[in-house]
Amino acid sequence: MSLLEVKDLGVTFNGDVKALDNVSFTLNKNEILGVVGESGSGKSTLARCIIKLQNKSQGNIYWKESDIHTFSKAENKNYKKQLQMIFQDPLDALNPRMTVAQIIAEPLRYLKAGLTKQAVAQLTHDMFLAMGLSLEQLNRYPHEFSGGQCQRIGIARAMIIEPELLICDEPVSALDVSIQAQIINLLKDLKTESNLSMIFISHDLSIVRHICDRVLVLYKGKIQEIGETETIYQSPKSDYTKQLLASIPLHDPEEERQRINALVASSNSQEH
Amino acid sequence: MNRLLEINDLSVTFSMEQAEIQAVKDVSLTIEVGETVAIVGESGAGKSQLFHAVLGLQAKNANLTGSARFQGRELLNVSNKVLNTVRGTAINIIFQDPMTALNPYLKIGKQLSEVLQVHERLNQQEARKRSINALAEVKIPKPEKCYNQYPHELSGGMRQRVMIAMALLTNPKLIIADEPTTALDVGVQTEIITLLKKAHNQNNTSIVLITHDVPLVAGLCDRLVVMYAGKIVETGKLDEIHNHALHPYTRALINATPNYSLQINSTGKLDTIAGNPPSPNEVIKGCAFAPRCELADKRCENESPELESINKTQSVACFHMSESQ
Ligand SMILES: Nc1ncnc2c1ncn2[C@@H]1O[C@H](COP(=O)(O)OP(=O)(O)OP(=O)(O)O)[C@@H](O)[C@H]1O
Numbered sequence: 306m307s308l309l310e311v312k313d314l315g316v317t318f319n320g321d322v323k324a325l326d327n328v329s330f331t332l333n334k335n336e337i338l339g340v341v342g343e344s345g346s347g348k349s350t351l352a353r354c355i356i357k358l359q360n361k362s363q364g365n366i367y368w369k370e371s372d373i374h375t376f377s378k379a380e381n382k383n384y385k386k387q388l389q390m391i392f393q394d395p396l397d398a399l400n401p402r403m404t405v406a407q408i409i410a411e412p413l414r415y416l417k418a419g420l421t422k423q424a425v426a427q428l429t430h431d432m433f434l435a436m437g438l439s440l441e442q443l444n445r446y447p448h449e450f451s452g453g454q455c456q457r458i459g460i461a462r463a464m465i466i467e468p469e470l471l472i473c474d475e476p477v478s479a480l481d482v483s484i485q486a487q488i489i490n491l492l493k494d495l496k497t498e499s500n501l502s503m504i505f506i507s508h509d510l511s512i513v514r515h516i517c518d519r520v521l522v523l524y525k526g527k528i529q530e531i532g533e534t535e536t537i538y539q540s541p542k543s544d545y546t547k548q549l550l551a552s553i554p555l556h557d558p559e560e561e562r563q564r565i566n567a568l569v570a571s572s573n574s575q576e577h
Numbered sequence: 578m579n580r581l582l583e584i585n586d587l588s589v590t591f592s593m594e595q596a597e598i599q600a601v602k603d604v605s606l607t608i609e610v611g612e613t614v615a616i617v618g619e620s621g622a623g624k625s626q627l628f629h630a631v632l633g634l635q636a637k638n639a640n641l642t643g644s645a646r647f648q649g650r651e652l653l654n655v656s657n658k659v660l661n662t663v664r665g666t667a668i669n670i671i672f673q674d675p676m677t678a679l680n681p682y683l684k685i686g687k688q689l690s691e692v693l694q695v696h697e698r699l700n701q702q703e704a705r706k707r708s709i710n711a712l713a714e715v716k717i718p719k720p721e722k723c724y725n726q727y728p729h730e731l732s733g734g735m736r737q738r739v740m741i742a743m744a745l746l747t748n749p750k751l752i753i754a755d756e757p758t759t760a761l762d763v764g765v766q767t768e769i770i771t772l773l774k775k776a777h778n779q780n781n782t783s784i785v786l787i788t789h790d791v792p793l794v795a796g797l798c799d800r801l802v803v804m805y806a807g808k809i810v811e812t813g814k815l816d817e818i819h820n821h822a823l824h825p826y827t828r829a830l831i832n833a834t835p836n837y838s839l840q841i842n843s844t845g846k847l848d849t850i851a852g853n854p855p856s857p858n859e860v861i862k863g864c865a866f867a868p869r870c871e872l873a874d875k876r877c878e879n880e881s882p883e884l885e886s887i888n889k890t891q892s893v894a895c896f897h898m899s900e901s902q
């Protein structure tokens with residue numbers, strides 16, 4: 306049984322922008338599906354549809370084989386217990402008037418109301434430490450944290466209710482490499498230990514290659530390619546995917562400099 | 578040599594209820610006219626706060642000491658009136674998160690043309706024309722349409738391009754780009770670096786690029802500044818550092834950068850730098866990197882190394898740099 310099935314999903318804005326067009330795929334239990342594609346290709350829109358923050362224009366989404374758009378109020382609440390999302394803009398997603406301890410514990414308050422105060426505090430502490438933050442920072446406010454720290458707070462809040470599906474919209478792109486690697490390792494552990502499934506939206510193609518079982522390539526709202534990660538990286542079928550793989554910055558400074566200089570030169574010559 | 582921005586012993590300290598947090602510690606750094614400098618370092622290293630201080634954008638609880646002179650004029654602890662003579666005209670900043678800089682209730686066009694109406698006293702029509710040109714310049718596919726859109730109607734990449742258009746609008750002497758490509762796909766990332774490089778080539782604009790992404794830097798910047806726990810630990814020409822980094826942190830940073838050719842160790846995990854950076858309110862006696870450093874000894878724990886020049890261009894703050902290979 307698939308965990309999530311998206312069938313012929315379409316989203317149109319203002320009557321003319323087709324943010325998603327005919328998108329169909331399934332996500333299995335304990336699977337990490339990468340979603341890549343250029344800016345504006347519809348990745349965030351797809352995520353927002355799944356968590357019901359965005360209305361669809363067409364198609365259906367099934368969670369464990371039931372249509373999420375036919376859910377009753379109680380079913381909706383239950384649905385929202387089972388999936389969490391980590392957002393693209395870290396600071397944007399955190400309530401500036403709450404301390405980070407309150408922010409992290411917030412999902413418990415409305416989704417697991419039965420817990421004792423003590424249990425909530427314990428869970429909050431554990432998540433905080435798991436994210437590599439120090440306990441004396443618990444009672445501070447989001448604006449007192451750096452961009453990377455805010456993103457870790459967002460991940461802690463999402464993980465605290467032990468969701469079955471975690472949707473990560475660019476979860477580590479605001480983080481520096483060493484914490485990025487720690488969080489990727491952490492997400493990988495969560496997948497193994499908690500049977501977690503993930504939709505992993507990222508522009509970092511090396512990380513996608515590292516963490517995802519399958520990859521979905523979006524271009525202008527349409528699926529260009531979907532398949533096993535290694536197959537796509539080693540033998541991309543669509544031209545768009547090939548082009549995407551060629552945009553990765555090169556490790557050697559001289560080669561990278563030449564790559565950018567060539568692009569500057571070609572952009573100048575186009576104008577003249 | 579032609580100094581554009583001269584930062585001397587700049588410190589940023591936040592006063593909190595319980596303690597003081599020193600986010601930037603005695604940083605000295607000079608940006609020359611036409612120079613392109615990358616500031617790299619871990620999250621929380623103080624990269625953003627350093628330049629927020631220079632532009633007077635610090636939080637209310639921040640205390641600034643030291644000096645930051647732009648074309649000889651002091652910018653630290655001066656009135657907004659003085660700051661506004663350079664901010665938004667001679668120095669522009671592009672933020673990590675474009676939504677913090679764009680007003681969600683105003684159309685893009687209004688936000689752009691207002692800048693020109695205020696700073697260059699253009700009339701509405703001229704301002705509109707220049708703004709649409711600026712949007713086209715940063716490769717926005719339908720600039721006229723974008724002019725009439727609200728920020729939330731654009732994707733993250735589009736918003737960041739609008740920010741760059743806005744930053745280039747006044748022909749600034751210095752652009753501070755604070756992680757301008759974070760959360761953007763590699764294609765746009767490349768485009769944005771290309772756009773900044775072009776602006777630099779055309780107008781000799783100085784650029785400070787704040788980023789985590791070490792490979793990205795080479796396309797745009799000549800010089801690298803590595804920050805750790807509020808201090809500069811190494812600076813030098815990019816190639817020099819790439820070929821021969823002297824600070825152990827710089828080496829760890831370069832090694833932890835995911836390469837396209839992947840760095841997966843035997844456990845299937847990514848390489849990390851062991852341990853965490855010090856928490857911001859920790860009082861550090863010695864070298865802040867010592868707890869994570871293989872070369873650290875007693876001296877490193879007790880004494881803080883100063884930034885020392887190795888040659889004309891490269892400087893490093895480490896007692897063990899001679900052992901660095
Ligand atoms: N509320 C909205 N109103 C109008 N158009 C919208 C709205 N939200 C998104 N769009 C448009 O839908 C398309 C897809 O946007 P989306 O945010 O899903 O892209 P994305 O793939 O997440 O891009 P990025 O990588 O830049 O975050 C874009 O063309 C965008 O301008």
Ligand SMILES: Nc1ncnc2c1ncn2[C@@H]1O[C@H](COP(=O)(O)OP(=O)(O)OP(=O)(O)O)[C@@H](O)[C@H]1O
Pocket residue numbers: 448449450451452453454479481591598600618619620621622623624625626627636638857
């Ligand atoms: N208003 C504030 N009050 C207290 N501490 C603050 C405040 N603003 C920032 N800080 C702290 O200052 C330190 C430096 O933050 P800064 O935003 O400069 O980091 P950064 O190097 O830009 O990190 P990132 O790469 O994550 O953006 C952090 O530890 C942060 O928590």
Ligand SMILES: [Mg+2]
Pocket residue numbers: 348349350393474732733
């Ligand atoms: Mg998005």
Ligand SMILES: [Mg+2]
Pocket residue numbers: 451452624625626673755
């Ligand atoms: Mg920052």
